[in-house]
Amino acid sequence: MDGLPTIDYETIFQHAPVGMCVSRHRVIQQCNDALIEMFGYRREALVGQSFCLLYPTIDEFNRVGGQIAPVLSEGGRYADERIMKRASDELFWCHVCGSSLQPGDPHAAAIWSFEDISDKRMVNSQLTPREREVATMLIDGKTSKLIARQIGLSPRTVEMHRSRLMRKFSAANSSELVYRLQNIAF
Numbered sequence: 138m139d140g141l142p143t144i145d146y147e148t149i150f151q152h153a154p155v156g157m158c159v160s161r162h163r164v165i166q167q168c169n170d171a172l173i174e175m176f177g178y179r180r181e182a183l184v185g186q187s188f189c190l191l192y193p194t195i196d197e198f199n200r201v202g203g204q205i206a207p208v209l210s211e212g213g214r215y216a217d218e219r220i221m222k223r224a225s226d227e228l229f230w231c232h233v234c235g236s237s238l239q240p241g242d243p244h245a246a247a248i249w250s251f252e253d254i255s256d257k258r259m260v261n262s263q264l265t266p267r268e269r270e271v272a273t274m275l276i277d278g279k280t281s282k283l284i285a286r287q288i289g290l291s292p293r294t295v296e297m298h299r300s301r302l303m304r305k306f307s308a309a310n311s312s313e314l315v316y317r318l319q320n321i322a323f
Contacts, residue, residue, distance in 0.1 A: 156251035162244050163188045163202060175231075175253050177224035193222045197266050202244070204287060209235065209243030218254065220269055229255040263305065271298040272318050275311075 142148065150157060156172030158165050165183050173180055176191060183190070192198040201219065208215045214236050221231040232254050238246040264272065274284045281295040288295075299311070308314035 153250075156253075158183075158249050158251075160188065160244075160247050160249060172251060175223075175251060176221070182224075191221050193220055193228055194266055197270070200270070200288065205235065206243045209237040209247070210240055213237050213240040218273060221251070229253060230257070231255075264302075268298055268302055268305075271295060272302055275299065275302075275315055276318050278315075 150167075151169050153169055153171060156169065156175045158168040158172055160166060164185065164187050166185075168180060168183050173183065176183070178190075187198075188202075189195060189198040192201070197220075201217075205215050214234070216232070216234040218230060218232050220228050221233075222228055230253075232252040233249065235247050235249045237243045238248065270288060271284060274287070279287070281292045281299060284290075285292040285295045299314070302308075302318070303311075303314050306314055306317045308317055
């Protein structure tokens with residue numbers, strides 16, 4: 138048609154405006170140009186690699202993987218906002234969505250999209266990985282008990298992290314903390 142390129146699924150995948158990849162057992166099988174640009178790796182450096190490469194720590198990779206599996210098993214889809222790591226070791230906020238191709242075995246095969254949201258939210262390197270995790274869940278409106286259950290801590294330990302966050306952000310109460318976490322770079 139008049140010099141227009143043929144549009145097929147491969148073209149759509151490669152030129153999608155968000156980072157995308159296909160995974161098997163949390164290993165990247167294929168990725169698009171936007172994902173390569175977002176994370177700063179060459180395609181050859183990503184394909185065949187574990188998602189672990191894109192996380193700030195191995196603990197965060199394992200913890201998030203454990204949280205994703207039951208959600209994918211139940212509904213086949215998962216989404217969250219989390220801190221990821223570029224090839225340069227720069228940390229950034231990313232909106233991640235995934236869809237399992239085998240809901241009974243959620244990590245067996247999945248399609249993932251990644252959107253860099255660092256222009257809306259910056260990373261505060263003064264927070265520990267656990268504080269970032271608790272802060273993210275507080276923004277989502279989760280209670281200390283629910284956070285504790287989801288990440289395998291006691292509610293008292295979650296309250297300790299919340300108290301530290303309140304001190305770091307000079308918040309007088311939980312509502313003020315959530316407001317500051319949403320509106321202050323962290």
